[in-house]
Amino acid sequence: xxxxxxxxxxxxxxxxxxxxxxxxxxxxxxxxxxxxxxxxxxxxxxxxxxxxxxxxxxxxxxxxxxxxxxxxxxxxxxxxxxxxxxxxxxxxxxxxxxxxxxxxxxxxxxxxxxxxxxxxxxxxxxxxxxxxxxxxxxxxxxxxxxxxxxxxxxxxxxxxxxxxxxxxxxxx
Numbered sequence: 001x002x003x004x005x006x007x008x009x010x011x012x013x014x015x016x017x018x019x020x021x022x023x024x025x026x027x028x029x030x031x032x033x034x035x036x037x038x039x040x041x042x043x044x045x046x047x048x049x050x051x052x053x054x055x056x057x058x059x060x061x062x063x064x065x066x067x068x069x070x071x072x073x074x075x076x077x078x079x080x081x082x083x084x085x086x087x088x089x090x091x092x093x094x095x096x097x098x099x100x101x102x103x104x105x106x107x108x109x110x111x112x113x114x115x116x117x118x119x120x121x122x123x124x125x126x127x128x129x130x131x132x133x134x135x136x137x138x139x140x141x142x143x144x145x146x147x148x149x150x151x152x153x154x155x156x157x158x159x160x161x162x163x164x165x166x167x168x169x170x171x172x
Contacts (some may be wrong), residue, residue, distance in 0.1 A: 002095060016125045016138070037094045040163050050142055056137070066085035066086075066116055067085070068083055068085075068115050069083060069084035069085060069122070070082075070083065070084075070105075070111065070118065070120070070121040070122065070160055071083070071084050071121070071122045071124065072121060072122070072123050072124070072137065072141055073125075074099075074123070074124070074125045074126065074129050074133060074134070074137055074168070075129075075168060075171065076094070076126055076128060076129065077093065077094055078091055078092055078093040078094045078099070079094075079099060079104055079137070080093040080098075081104070081108070081111075082093075082105055084122070089107075089111075090107050092104055092107070097171065099133060099136070101136060101137075101140050101157045104137070104140050104141075105140050105144050105145075108140065108141060108144065108159050108160070109144050109157070110158075112144075112160070116118070117157075118160065119158075119160060119161055119162045120162040120163070120164070121141050121160035121162070121163050121164070122163075122164045122165075122166065123137060123138060123141060123164065123165050124164050124165075124166050124168040124169070125165070125166075125167065125168055126167075126168045127130060127167070134165075141159060141160050141163055142158070142159060142160065142161045142163065143157065143158060143159060143161075144156070144157045144159050145157075
């Protein structure tokens with residue numbers, strides 16, 4: 001009798017599971033999380049529009065005159081002051097006492113009088129130039145100090161305050 005009772009119980013148990021329903025709650029939870037994730041991260045994808053104004057096919061190119069581009073090259077043998085478009089303007093040789101910063105200031109003051117609207121300069125250094133020389137040259141390129149002995153004051157004049165620094169080209 002036990003065998004019959006046991007088989008009857010097993011039959012009832014299996015019949016209950018055959019009529020089971022699909023639980024959609026976990027599926028809806030998963031879809032909610034996915035929609036939220038896509039909405040949050042979908043905002044990072046942006047299309048960038050770049051508006052280009054191309055010249056007409058018949059327009060002629062106008063050549064602008066080359067502008068003055070100050071370049072100060074500090075080498076172990078001296079300081080070269082040049083215009084990038086023209087070439088070398090002045091060479092201030094290094095003396096036994098070191099670099100002649102007063103000549104550099106004097107020449108840069110003359111250049112500033114010729115090009116008063118120019119504010120930028122490029123400072124190029126050889127790899128073995130000491131840091132204190134870099135700072136001293138930057139100071140001389142940025143500001144000129146003129147001593148007024150009668151008034152006992154020092155007048156400062158801005159020369160080329162916007163300085164870019166780089167490596168000097170190899171000298172031939």
